Amino acid sequence: MEHESLFSLSNPEFWVLVALVIFFGLLVVLKVLPGALFGALDGYAAKIKAELDEAQQLREEAQALLADVKAQREETERQAAGMLEAAKADAQRLAVEAKEKLEEQIKRRAEMAERKIAQAEAQAAADVKAAAVDLAAQAAEAVLAARLAGAASDPLADAAISQLGAKLQ
Structure with missing residues (x-):
């Protein structure tokens, strides 16, 4: 069998090639092929542009x-710093107030202790005075009793004894 060339009129592949060229030629002449191709490309470009616009919008929203x-x-950091400063100021103020109250309390207790000491001193002095009065009265009584035992009655001694109680108090 002989090999037939591709461009021979009796070759069926030649006629398929001719039909294909005519078909594509008609598509180009009727603007179907470029229109569809460019339409598809334009649609794809529009889709990409829409996605880019959406991405740009999302980026702007994210920014x-x-x-x-x-x-x-x-x-929030400013508020936290303000709260921290206020807390420090409050702590310092409370420390000063506590120190003042403590000093005032110590002063009051010292004054109260001094008053108790003064009262105790006054009471001790009064007790000593009372004991001295009692002792003096007993001594005077003993002296007078010894004198009276020797003498029957001395009006001067009786008057002195009656005045002695009033003077010692």
Whole structure:
């Protein structure tokens, strides 16, 4: 069998090639092929542009959200610093007040102790005075009793004894 060339009129592959070229030629002349191809490319480009626009919008929203979060963080840090300063000031104020109250309490207790000591001293002095009066009265009584035993009655001694109780008190 002889080999037939591709471009021979009796070769069926030649006619398939001719039909294919005519078909593509008609598609180009009728603007079906370029229109469909360019339409598909335009649709794909529009889809990509829409995705890019959406990505840009999401990026802008994310940047706005990030800026908002940063602002909130800065505000929170500012508030925390303010609260810390206020707490330090309150602690310092409370420490000063506690120190003042402690000093005042110590002063009051010292004054109270001094008053108790003064009262105890006054009581001790009064007790000593009373004991001295009692002792003096007993001594005077003993002396007078000894004198009276020797003498019947001395009006001067009787008057002195009656005045002695009033003077010692």
